[in-house]
Amino acid sequence: MSTYKIALLPGDGIGPEITSEAVKMLKAVEDVFGPLNFEFETMTASAKLFLDTGVTMPDSEYETCTKADAMLMGAIGLPHARRPDGTEVAGDAIFRLRFGMDLYAGVRPVRLLPNVRSPLHDTSKGIDYVVVRENVEGLYASRDGGSVLRNEVATDTIVITREGTSKVVDYAFRLAQKRKGRPLDGKSVVTCVDKSNVLTSYAFFRSVFNDVAREYPDIEPDYAYVDAMTAYQVQSPQNYDVLVAENMFGDIISDLSSATVGGLGLAPSADVGEKHGLFQPAHGSAPTIAGKGIANPVAMILSAAMMLDWLADQRGDDDARRAAAAVTEAVEQALNQGKELTPDLGGKGTTSGFGDAAVAALRTLG
Ligand code: ATP
Numbered sequence: 001m002s003t004y005k006i007a008l009l010p011g012d013g014i015g016p017e018i019t020s021e022a023v024k025m026l027k028a029v030e031d032v033f034g035p036l037n038f039e040f041e042t043m044t045a046s047a048k049l050f051l052d053t054g055v056t057m058p059d060s061e062y063e064t065c066t067k068a069d070a071m072l073m074g075a076i077g078l079p080h081a082r083r084p085d086g087t088e089v090a091g092d093a094i095f096r097l098r099f100g101m102d103l104y105a106g107v108r109p110v111r112l113l114p115n116v117r118s119p120l121h122d123t124s125k126g127i128d129y130v131v132v133r134e135n136v137e138g139l140y141a142s143r144d145g146g147s148v149l150r151n152e153v154a155t156d157t158i159v160i161t162r163e164g165t166s167k168v169v170d171y172a173f174r175l176a177q178k179r180k181g182r183p184l185d186g187k188s189v190v191t192c193v194d195k196s197n198v199l200t201s202y203a204f205f206r207s208v209f210n211d212v213a214r215e216y217p218d219i220e221p222d223y224a225y226v227d228a229m230t231a232y233q234v235q236s237p238q239n240y241d242v243l244v245a246e247n248m249f250g251d252i253i254s255d256l257s258s259a260t261v262g263g264l265g266l267a268p269s270a271d272v273g274e275k276h277g278l279f280q281p282a283h284g285s286a287p288t289i290a291g292k293g294i295a296n297p298v299a300m301i302l303s304a305a306m307m308l309d310w311l312a313d314q315r316g317d318d319d320a321r322r323a324a325a326a327v328t329e330a331v332e333q334a335l336n337q338g339k340e341l342t343p344d345l346g347g348k349g350t351t352s353g354f355g356d357a358a359v360a361a362l363r364t365l366g
Helices: 015-032 047-053 059-067 090-100 139-144 162-178 200-213 226-235 247-260 298-315 318-337 351-363
Strands: 002-011 036-042 070-075 105-111 128-134 148-150 153-155 189-194 220-225 242-245 268-272 277-281
Touching (some): 015 036, 036 318, 105 162, 105 247, 162 200, 162 242, 189 200, 189 247, 200 220, 220 226, 226 247, 268 298, 277 298, 298 318
Parallel strands (some): 002 036, 128 242
Antiparallel strands (some): 105 128, 148 153
16 A cells, blocks of 8 residues: 655635646546555645735645645635735745745646647647756745845845756756657657846856756767747747746746646646645736636646646656556546547536546556
8 A cells, every 4th residue: 555645735816726626536546546545644835824814835834734745735825815005915935935845847847738729729749748946046036035125126136046047957867768758759858948048057057057958978978048039939839849947937938838738727836846746827816706616627637637646757657657657548538538628628518527537437447
């Protein structure tokens, strides 16, 4: 029996609604893939908790997260829960987890799923790439210490280190080795996305990228300036396999990429380091649709599948590997059936209706 302790962070807005669907799926995984067992411990960390108590994530919950085998998060944040300088309190939890546990790679797969319409008019050549975002340095590292507001002038400091850049670029190349290449021609490529033509920090990021790339002669290094990259993501997504970028650039290009494959409700993500992993949809708490039972749970359930895959790597657990593939397949089958699609996908289905359809599909795959 493989038992995994999962710290569950449902969070705010639609977070709790979609988290229940992921838990429902993981309970079905326990039934279907017998030796797997999940022990959930539910955290209260949220922007709502901040509004009630002044604390977004209690220290005791952070400790629990550090001891868990993995963390599964819905979404933390509410637009009106802000610090005096106007920034959202969500970061108090999310950045604390990322920075505190060195979750240095933000992994966002971008794949056009079955029966989902892309806003791009021609997707016949396929969309299947992964954005790897440096997660603990870059411009966002300024948030707790590097930001200055004085005499009506605000500055933020970008942090790029050789060690941090090497780690995330190495992750991107290792990921490319495991994948089957870009849709265009199956070639394995890692694209460095930066602004090295303008800022020294990004030129340094690129030079470290080149140093790491030399260790992977089987994979083609490729380069794009971030502004041009946004156009390529729309015009020729089939050319890409793995992208690696500084923290803020990775944040922006991954939201754009999710829009090209049907929207935020379909975009899973993982924040991983050597020892810890946090899995959550790429979207936020979407308060405008919270409580209506219409949030799309696909990104959340696919994030749980990414968690299973990561646990499989951590423990060499073949059952977790098979379960990850089966959960992904089950979601694809439910999308293909099309009966329970949520309104963002043009359907009239509900969050739990889609979750049930995906669970039913999983039970046929055991
Ligand atoms: P954050 O700043 O926390 O990333 P955000 O303000 O960018 O959040 P989201 O909460 O991600 O915004 O949501 C933006 C919009 O995308 C929502 O108002 C909603 O219309 C849509 N959306 C996001 N997630 C989902 C989902 N799971 N299902 C359906 N629609 C979604």
